Amino acid sequence: MAATVRSASAAVFRPVRTRNAFEETVERLLQAIRLGVAGPGERLPAERELAGRLGVSRVTLREAIRAVADAGYLESRRGRYGGTFVAETLPGPPRHDPSDVDLEDALTLRRVLETGAAETAAARSLAPAERQHLMAALTEVDGVDPASAPEYRRRDSRLHLAIAEVTAAPSLTTAVAEVRTRVNELLDAIPLLATNIEHSNAQHRAIVAAILAGDPVAARTAMDEHLEGTAALLRAFL
Known part of the structure; x- marks a missing residue:
């Protein structure tokens, strides 16, 4: 199971390929949450590690995390065991739910x-x-x-x-x-x-x-x- 999770994480948090680095980073973060690679209450990889895996600057990663947090999918916690965590309760489906x-x-x-x-x-x-x-x-x-x-x-x-x-x-x-x-x-x-x-x-x-x-x-x-x-x-x- 652990190997499967690591494999899925590597597939989702792969280097961003486009020049739309911010938008694609947001996409990768939400994809990880929706696929359960990072489940409710779970912590994302450390900022330095995640930025390296995605191939983006830490500034771009922070902006993307802030945007996803503002949308209700992530939350930041301070302290020794702090970091960026997936929200315990995720937002419901969008008002428009296209196929x-x-x-x-x-x-x-x-x-x-x-x-x-x-x-x-x-x-x-x-x-x-x-x-x-x-x-x-x-x-x-x-x-x-x-x-x-x-x-x-x-x-x-x-x-x-x-x-x-x-x-x-x-x-x-x-x-x-x-x-x-x-x-x-x-x-x-x-x-x-x-x-x-x-x-x-x-x-x-x-x-x-x-x-x-x-x-x-x-x-x-x-x-x-x-x-x-x-x-x-x-x-x-x-």
């Missing part, structure tokens, strides 16, 4: 549509009004208070729709709007994490910069990284 098929279907469709939209937008010669439209949408989402979840979701959606709009393909814009509605329903069922918002906004800036620079490959890559960070959190919580 794995629903979740993966929405994420796959979103990835195909939005990476294609970013690439197509960057390949076009944008008119001044289109460039201004993109920058205005980016400025709006950059300036919103992350604590206001509904407003952030609204402005975030507007930026993604603006990217689709400057492809000059109305059918693509409609498809992006439809899949974004599905994704927003999923996002509303998970916590809004401040560190993720900061990371997301930086990725937004990279996406728009690549589009405005006329670099389709960079635009597609930046959008793909951005969407994978969101997908990691959705898979973790849902």
